[in-house]
Amino acid sequence: MPDTLTTNSQIIAAYRAATPGSAAASEKASRLFPSGVTHDSRYIEPYGLYVTRAQGPRKWDVDGNCYVDYFGGHGALLLGHCHPKVVEAVNRQIKxxxxFGASHETEIAWAEWVMKLVPSAERVRFTSSGTEATMMAVRLARAFTGKSKLIRFKHHFHGWHDHMTSGYASHFDGSPTPGVLPGVAGGLLLAEQNDAEGLARLLAENDDVAAAILEPTGAHGAQLPIDPKFLTSLRELTRQHGVILIFDEVVTGFRVSPGGAQAQYGIRPDLTTLAKILAGGLPGGAIAGRKDILDLLDFQVTKSADREKITHQGTFNANPLSAAAGVAALEIVGTTDACAAA
Known part of the structure; x- marks a missing residue:
């Protein structure tokens, strides 16, 4: 039976009356994309809005309706839509x-800002997204420690790849979601945030843990807040057990403070994953952290140490447009009160 909440309510009727253009676009999209969307969070019943332009804190749909945007491009737009300095930087780079398919000076400037702002960043490696950043962070941790298991915290989001699907919105028993091999899920240990005693027991019972990863302000972008005292315990416990601590600062980086949650709380992880604000609203991600860990990506260091180098490509790693937008955005974050104002 149809859901009357999305078919017959007065609110839905008013929504449909105000957004016929979005309804028509959604109908076309339903014949092209699964559920008519290209991102799960854009699936809205009876249909989502189709946006044509945005400026500052507002955006306009195909029917000309204006909205105050509290979503901010999935959290990527700390500075709002079309910040003039970011637009200027991107336009200059487009020309x-x-x-380039080659190294360029803008990627150097981008990394310099990351290292200036993020306390844990001794080295940086750019990716094309936050999901890619967490993929590489886990691989680095396993290669560096020689261990295999990963501690994750229930409800914390770290992208959509195989290691990060169980325990976010479902499968809280650690079982694999559809398409994920049981062997992958078997390498995951799900923990509860704010439970230092439970974490201590988990580490005591498992000596093959390579890394622990979490959102440092709490699950779902701090909708389930973390007690800062738990972060202190987490740092101490991971250090005692030789476990790499990964802060997923894709959401919190350059937002909670210019240096992210780690600067705000004074806790230094071993690795940090970044995206969203990092690239000024364009696609881009990064892994930053200890030099000795990121040295596993270094041709000369691994050769001299007689270790196998971790392979990492990416057609759009440090893309010039993303780098230009990122430099412009991070310069504003680093030299103004943008974080506090937001």
Whole structure:
């Protein structure tokens, strides 16, 4: 039976009356994309809005309706839509080239800002997204420690790849979600945030833990807040057991403070994953952290140490447009009160 809440209510009727253009676009999209969307969070019943432009804190749909945007591009737009300095930087770069397939000076400036702002960043490696950043962080931790298991915290989001699906919105027993091999799920240990005693027991019972990863302000972007005292215990316990601590600062980086949650709380992780604000509203991610860990990506260091280098490619790693937007955004974050104002 149809859901009357999305078919017959007065609110839905008013929504449909105000957004016929979005309804028509949604109908077309339903014949192209699964559920008519390209991102799970954009699935809204009876249909989502189709946006044509945005400026500052507002955006406009295909029917001309104006909205105050509290979503901020999935959290990527700390500075709002079309910040003039970011737009200027991207326009300037477009005229020079959109993709070189080579190293460029803007990626150096981008990394310098990351290292200036993020306390744990001794080295940086760019990726194309936050999901890619967490994928590489886990691989680095396993390669560095020689251990295999990963501690994750229930409800914490770290992207959609195989290691990060169980325990976010379902499968809280650690069982694999559809398409994920049981062997992958078997390498995960799900823990409760704010439970230092439970974490201590988990580490005492498992000596093959390579890393622990979490959102440092709490699950779902701090909707389930973390007690800062738990972060202190987490740092002490992971250090005692030789476990790599990964702060997933894709959401919190350059937002909670210019240096992210780690600067705000004074706790230094071994690895940090970044995205969203990092690239000024364009696609981009990064892994930052201890030099000795990221040295596993270094040709010369691994060769001299007779270790196998971790392979890492990515057609759009440090793309010039993303780098230009990122430099502009991080300069504003680092030199103004943007974080406090937001």
């Amino acid at each position: 020079r080239g959109t993709h």
